[in-house]
Amino acid sequence: MKKDVVFVQGNEACVRGALYAGLDFFAGYPITPSTEIAELLSRRLPAKRGKFIQMEDEISSMCAIVGASLTGKKVMTATSGPGFSLKQEALGFAVMTETPCVIVDVQRGGPSTGLPTSVSQGDVMQARWGTHGDHAVIALTASNSQDVFAITVEAFNLAETFRTPVILLLDEVVGHTRERLVEPKAGEIDVVERLKTSVPEGTDYHPYLPREDGRLPMSDFGGVHRHHVTGLAHDMWGFPSNKPDVVYGLMHHLIDKIEGHVNEITRVKEFFVDDAECLLISYGSAARTTRHVVENRRARGEKLGLLELQTLWPFPADLVRERCASANHIIVVEMNMGQILGEVKKVVKNPDGVFLANRIDGGFITPADVLNIIRITQGKGV
Template sequence: MAQVKLLQGNEACAEGALYAGCTFFGGYPITPSTEVAEYLSRRLPLIGGVFIQMEDEIAAMAAVIGGSLTGRKALTATSGPGFSLKQENMGFAMLTEVPCVIVNVMRGGPSTGVPTGPGQSDIMQCRWGTHGDHPAICLTPAYVQEIFSETVRAFNLSERYRTPVIIAFDEVIGHMRERIEIPDPGVLPIINRTKPTCPPSEYLPYDDSKGDVPPMANFFEGYRYHVTGLNHGTDGFPVNASPRIHTDELRLMRKVEANKAEIIKYEEYLLEDAEVAIFAYGISGRSAKTAVEAARKEGIKAGLFRPLTIWPFPEEQIADLSGHVKGIVVPELSLGQIIFEVDRCAKGRCKLEGIYRVDGDPINPAQILAKVKEVM
């Protein structure tokens, strides 16, 4: 029997992590994500898991990677300024291919910005926040139930592809309470990292000869290997000015690029006959859905494309959509970020209009409906 609960988005995120098998949380208090830490500080000690509040955001990210290297599924949660601070170690996890999940409950920015209001202006940072070329997977749930299930999916993708996965939602959904159902164990699939089966003497931690995601040994299990943030060879040891760097970085990107069909997830709502499409995620996606319903009542053929995976970007889907509609409306809680990705994929095949808002309140359905009418 599924458990029915009334939970905040942040609490549902913590429940999703526990469902996925997370036994390590390293965090630091920051609004509006703190409830994820508070919830897990109560729950993790009860199951023998680790909860630690570190001295800062950087340390929290580091501790999570350390925990994951010992075989634990590990989570951290943060917001705006804390997300900025975590970037270097997130890049470390990407290059060293250590699975972990990072929650960013987005608020207004830059700087301290609007800690208690929703934002969506970290979305490009979710893609390009750490320095250097790197793969990115970022999920954007919009409902409390979805935060639960997407957190489970985030752990699965992280373990499957040996890479950090970001879950980005916003203050409104993080704090909103909704009814959710937590399925029984075993109902949702759980993926665990592939471990090596070869003898330790033959183990190469970054051997790409059998696929783009090499098996990962945990520390203390007899496979004594080296992990470094320097570019490295198949044996994990540093290499300098080597063609291997180029091919290995291509492999890191390919882990995500070649598996887009498995990673990309989205909701299409009344798009079949739509003349105007709205591209929106998170809280803006919810307002957009209401706007679509209002438009339909007025006889306007509007539809919604709501990405649950924002990175990798659903390029083919948007390219296809742009050939079938008069225009796409992009509401976002920023001064215009994700619209440039939509533009890149639509390539001028249809009109494109943004709705931007950064005053600490969500975009309301009436604003979106008005823009839909303009585009018609």
């Protein structure tokens, strides 16, 4: 059977994954290094009777996709660090109103304008805590075009399943590396459709009353149930409430629906993890370098392993603790000052045995950067 093979950038793999997942509406604003996503969708979406709009700024792009999602559409926006900062308030609105949407952040060097065309993974904590207030969030990542395609479909699936914004943390290297993608056939990857209420017209519909399985069926704007959606703390009808018991229930629901399903949300890839004496933990493009190091050293008989995280938030604490239990050393490889390092240290038995191999100068992390740290853990010095 002839395979659907294309040679594409990660940004295009993301676009193809989004369309595979059923994307209907995209709003965005040009920003390097994510712009290709908007450019491609301006062409591809109208061709399938979807809608693309270039808004006046990053904030309005985020707002527009939330508005469109409420009419029953699958929606996405794409940006990079500075734009991701601007979207945070509206991202919190999507958290509070439980509106499914996907936000792609193709990370570049920060802070501020930083290094617009260089790679970084500095937005991991912004994805977790960028919007104000206690909340839970889902953030996914991937290290190559093939995985970007699949994880983008996953992002849409999780957004629908948990009625939440899902952040897709790509980076400049993943976004711009052009490589082989075998495009999955329709049906090859499951696609989760919007769960819509079966409550008939004339019967009370409670937009925020979870079913027994915890899911909340939606009703489209323009449908037969006229309901209220607000960023204020609200009751099961969607109307504002500041009653402590209602607010308590809402906060716990918003956090528990995600933190309570970590296993369901966790995606990892494992390379030689089982007998690894030195376990490397990495994600995104940094995991490409790490995998190269691990495979090379394995060939020489060194017991290195790679745990590649694709779900960063909610952090898969139990899984990481378990995989790290039998390794002598843990090295976290990332292009920031240790944003995931801190999470790993939090969950392992011996935090002092966790080291950071990183790069924060805009250059892509090299095998030498990782090997230098491995040598230190082996007591060889640099």
